[in-house]
Amino acid sequence: MSTRTDAVAAVDPEPSSTAERLLDVGEELFAVHGIDAVSTRTITAAAGANSAALHYHFGSKEGLVEAILRRRMTALHARRQQLLDEIDDAARVDPRRVVEAIVRPLAEFVTDGGEAGRLYIRFLARLFFDRSSLLLDLAHESFPADERIAVLMQRALAPLPASLVGLRLSFAVDAHLAVLAALSRPGQGWPGPDPRFSAQEVTHALVDFLVAGLNAPVTTRAPRRRR
Structure with a gap:
């Protein structure tokens, strides 16, 4: 037997x-x-x-994708929670610190994690930008800090409507994944960052860019012209 x-x-x-x-x-x-x-x-x-x-x-293949996500995500999630804990203790929420909590854990892994960090961010970017509904569910499940980030950013950007803050945060997530994935491919041209800037300078500029976008004034949509 x-x-x-x-x-x-x-x-x-x-x-x-x-x-x-x-x-x-x-x-x-x-x-x-x-x-x-x-x-x-x-x-x-x-x-x-x-x-x-x-x-x-x-x-299955989806099971492998989930396992790849989870083996890196525990440490990244712990780092993000550490940064969010520091924000929670502040009387006023600074939107820049919330953006840094989004960007820094992955940026640190890309710049300090060697080939493993570079491959993982490219894998993660593929997961988001391929837009497979099943795979997106796995990706979002692996970002348990999302809701906490949204609440903190709503406090930071009040009185902007929560729905608009959520929309801008989705732009920020996509943009930071694209830039960090490009950062993992030095010397390959666009969309790779300008080689005159270090990885730390690119990350700092990325945070500046995202904070400005999240803080942008709400413009009134121009009325449509009648034909």
């Missing part, structure tokens, strides 16, 4: 190392080619794994 151990060995004789290889290879392929463009067969072949290994460890 076969045991579970025998069954596992038949699929994957070294499960922990195979799972790590699948995570690493999947992250790189998704970052370079996009989520939808990469098949499970391509991932397992590149990882040198049994064709059934991905489904054994992660259940």
